[in-house]
């Protein structure tokens with residue numbers, strides 16, 4: 127027990143204590159024997175007892191107090207040898223005691239604790255049996271009666287003690303085995319994690335290489351086409367060459383966005399792992415969000431030959447408070463999975479809420495369901511889905527790109543938002559993913575009717591056609607980044623606009639000082655003089671050529687409230703970056719003088735809507751469709767679009783005008799009155815156009831009295847006109863296809 131210890135940790139401490147106790151017992155027993163031997167008149171034999179007594183005390187002292195184990199060993203061995211020699215010489219008592227305590231102690235010093243305990247255990251068992259059985263007669267002659275009567279109890283106790291130590295020993299061994307098993311398990315887990323990380327890296331490098339290869343390959347093709355294009359080509363060859371380039375560029379775009387989404391997933395994953403993922407809550411419109419995700423996915427879904435439908439409980443409040451970027455990410459991820467793992471049938475996005483009467487500040491629990499008729503998931507795989515890097519059923523979907531991070535990120539995000547995700551699936555038939563998501567209600571106004579988009583999103587590979595031409599208009603594009611200027615100019619190129627550019631506020635002001643423009647597109651963040659300062663300097667020069675020109679703020683600052691902030695500091699309107707070609711054209715055409723703009727028709731829409739202009743109703747509302755159609759070169763579809771733009775614009779412009787009117791900000795007011803004049807003229811509401819012209823002139827001259835009198839009536843007419851349009855033309859739908867297949871873009875959907 128004292129030598130090479132078999133005990134570890136806490137048990138070692140215990141075993142050391144039991145050794146100390148044993149030493150004391152030995153000392154005590156030596157003392158008892160000494161007294162008994164004296165009493166029996168065996169003075170010589172009592173010397174053995176003194177040897178036991180001294181050995182016990184010395185061992186106790188050496189092991190417990192000074193911890194000199196080697197010295198204890200030597201003392202014990204000397205004692206054993208002395209007592210043995212003495213026994214041989216004098217055949218005395220103490221023989222049994224020698225074998226049950228002193229020898230085991232020496233053995234444990236020499237051969238380890240386990241051997242010592244075993245020796246003690248077997249001898250004490252032997253002596254106990256000997257003293258309590260007929261064998262006792264064998265020793266009866268050798269021992270005085272007093273020994274034979276008392277000592278069996280001592281041996282019995284010794285037997286119990288050694289048994290106890292044996293049990294302790296076994297428990298100690300079992301403990302060690304448990305610990306070893308735990309260690310083994312921990313090692314296995316660490317190995318697995320390591321393996322998963324290696325597999326993940328391999329997977330990632332494959333996933334990242336695929337789009338990069340596509341980008342490089344396509345780029346090479348574009349370069350080759352360009353070299354070919356440098357030669358003299360026939361018109362047909364040229365068209366073909368451009369078509370190729372357009373295809374390659376389309377592929378690059380797709381590969382780029384794949385790459386971006388993988389990298390976003392990796393970033394999200396690392397943020398979640400590091401516990402640094404934070405939610406950014408704000409007010410947001412659920413209808414816009416659903417429109418957005420639906421538009422994004424419906425085109426791809428339909429291109430694959432699948433049906434897409436969106437079903438939304440119309441009574442859900444529209445304005446909610448939450449992290450709209452993450453909510454969008456969650457829904458997009460489920461829709462993208464449904465798209466990836468479905469080859470035929472349909473995908474359906476359903477949004478419902480618990481309850482129907484909500485007050486601002488209430489928590490609404492949205493139930494968002496994405497249902498598909500795809501490959502489905504095996505029962506045994508269901509619980510693996512939400513584990514990081516887990517992809518299932520690889521033999522079936524090995525060709526589908528994926529990293530196995532999407533659902534894990536989704537469920538972590540939902541956990542942060544107090545929501546949850548569940549899945550039901552029938553293998554081979556399809557899956558239903560259900561998200562439960564609590565959000566705060568900001569205003570009770572319901573989101574109303576949202577239709578499934580028809581996939582003609584315009585952002586995805588459609589044939590681009592400029593929506594207007596305005597070669598007589600001149601605009602100024604101000605941006606400190608040359609590339610941004612190139613993008614804006616490139617996107618507007620086909621409209622024939624004359625475009626000047628400036629990279630600094632000072633340069634812009636110089637140009638604006640010399641040349642009359644129709645519109646300025648101004649970047650907000652520029653080194654030195656920023657957009658706001660440039661704008662203010664421009665407006666300060668009251669008699670300058672362009673003092674009242676519409677100035678559109680272009681900025682990457684697209685958070686909620688940005689628009690109000692920028693119009694608040696004096697910009698006419700706001701367009702978030704990155705700019706979308708259609709949104710840019712819509713924005714520009716809205717502020718260009720109507721008489722210098724020729725709108726271009728969209729053939730597809732015209733066919734569909736040819737006979738649908740509600741002449742009678744429009745005339746009754748003071749709108750002359752003939753004038754409007756004249757502006758649109760008899761393009762009825764375009765005219766209808768203009769009418770809707772006009773009605774949509776009213777919802778925003780009228781409150782703005784009212785605000786400027788109340789603030790007596792005639793400079794801003796004049797700009798909006800000017801826009802109202804142009805747009806009213808274009809749709810053919812002559813009377814309102816005249817009123818707006820009068821307001822513009824009065825604002826220009828600062829004739830407050832006239833404005834105070836004329837403004838309310840003009841605004842009322844504006845409101846009524848827009849309402850009539852909304853009623854008779856605003857809800858006009860494509861005649862072909864079911865109602866669900868209608869898409870409507872609100873003109874301000876720029877975000």
Ligand code: ADP
Pocket residue numbers: 463464467498500501502503511516517518519523527528529530531532533534557
């Ligand atoms: P990824 O799609 O990038 O592989 P996810 O975490 O989004 O990663 O999904 C994990 C796995 O769950 C997928 O690899 C796929 O096997 C399975 N899965 C997810 N959504 C569907 C679905 N709608 N239908 C069938 N299987 C699905």
